[in-house]
Amino acid sequence: DVKVTQSSRYLVKRTGEKVFLECVQDMDHENMFWYRQDPGLGLRLIYFSYDVKMKEKGDIPEGYSVSREKKERFSLILESASTNQTSMYLCASSLAGGPGETQYFGPGTRLLVL
Amino acid sequence: GENVEQHPSTLSVQEGDSAVIKCTYSDSASNYFPWYKQELGKRPQLIIDIRSNVGEKKDQRIAVTLNKTAKHFSLHITETQPEDSAVYFCAASKGGTASKLTFGTGTRLQVTL
Numbered sequence: 157d158v159k160v161t162q163s164s165r166y167l168v169k170r171t172g173e174k175v176f177l178e179c180v181q182d183m184d185h186e187n188m189f190w191y192r193q194d195p196g197l198g199l200r201l202i203y204f205s206y207d208v209k210m211k212e213k214g215d216i217p218e219g220y221s222v223s224r225e226k227k228e229r230f231s232l233i234l235e236s237a238s239t240n241q242t243s244m245y246l247c248a249s250s251l252a253g254g255p256g257e258t259q260y261f262g263p264g265t266r267l268l269v270l
Numbered sequence: 271g272e273n274v275e276q277h278p279s280t281l282s283v284q285e286g287d288s289a290v291i292k293c294t295y296s297d298s299a300s301n302y303f304p305w306y307k308q309e310l311g312k313r314p315q316l317i318i319d320i321r322s323n324v325g326e327k328k329d330q331r332i333a334v335t336l337n338k339t340a341k342h343f344s345l346h347i348t349e350t351q352p353e354d355s356a357v358y359f360c361a362a363s364k365g366g367t368a369s370k371l372t373f374g375t376g377t378r379l380q381v382t383l
Contacts, residue, residue, distance in 0.1 A: 160313075189370075196279070198359060198375040199314070214370070215271065246313070258304070259371065261313040 159183070160262040162247055167267045175234040177265050179247030186252035188230035189259065190214075190222060193244040205230055206252060237269045272297040274362050276374025283350050284382055291377045293360035294342040300362040303336060303343045304371070309356045317358075318345070350381045 163178035179188065189204040191214075201214030203222040211222050219241060223231045230249075234241055247262040273296040283289045295303075304319035320327045320334045320343065327334050331350075336343040347354055357378050361371040 191373075196375060198276070199373040201370065201372070204370060212370075215372075258316045258319075261315070263313050 160247060160249055160260050162245075162262040162265050164265050165263060167265060169234075169237050169267065169269050171238060171269060173234075173237050173269075175237050175267065175269075177232040177234075177245055177247075177267070179230045179232070179249075179262055180228055181249040181260070182228065183249065183251075183260070184227065185249035185260075186227070187250045187257070187259075188224065189248040189250075190220075190230065190232045191246045191248065192216070193246055193264070199246065202232065237267075239269050241267065242269045243267060272300060272362055272364070272372040274360060274372050274374040276360050276377060278377060279375065280378045280380070282380045282382060285350060285352060287350055289347045289350055289354070289379055289381075291345045291358055291360070291379070292342060293344070293362075293374050294340075295362040295372075296341070297362070297364065298338075298341065299364045301365055302363040303334070304361050304363075305332075305334060305345050306359045306361065306373075307356045308359065308376075314359060347379075350379075352381050352383065355379060355381045 160181045190202040191199040205211045205224040221233045245265045248259040250257040250259045276293045301322035306314040307317045308314040320336050331348050333346045357376045359376050360374040363371050
């Protein structure tokens with residue numbers, strides 16, 4: 157059974173703080189993704205990675221960076237948190253292999269930036 | 271890039287009725303269209319998907335149809351039950367090394383007794 161875990165379910169940070177969100181998957185998936193979920197806006201892709209040390213910008217990368225030093229772990233970094241980054245953050249992973257590979261999501265991290 | 275529009279944003283049906291959610295996509299190169307269901311407080315999970323070489327796919331009470339010419343696809347749920355209440359997301363992908371999905375904005379389905 158695929159398991160995707162995220163380091164925190166809830167986080168409260170202050171404006172300007174550096175924030176790390178971590179995601180770990182245990183199924184040897186090549187692809188990993190970070191989304192943010194906001195009411196009425198659906199799931200928007202921030203960054204994704206298809207291999208260790210590889211990263212690609214998604215649709216809304218501004219204000220975020222990522223790190224993938226190991227295959228099973230994909231980190232999302234907010235260099236200087238701002239209030240407009242208050243959101244639900246979802247990590248996902250999938251096998252490589254083109255279209256049709258199911259994305260498995262983590263439970264989400266609800267981040268509040270004060 | 272790809273743009274996926276989803277309608278309606280909310281849908282309320284009585285138990286036993288059918289529900290239809292519609293999505294349109296902009297990139298004619300998209301060839302994979304999954305649907306994810308997200309129950310309240312839980313993570314999204316794939317419920318059904320369709321590829322561009324197929325016009326319709328059915329799995330028990332749920333079905334998805336695809337019209338490539340019109341660039342739209344739909345989710346059909348028959349004989350709805352309270353446990354079908356959730357947010358449903360459509361998505362589209364062109365495939366490639368990393369199957370990047372572009373999601374719609376979601377439909378909140380409420381099945382009332």
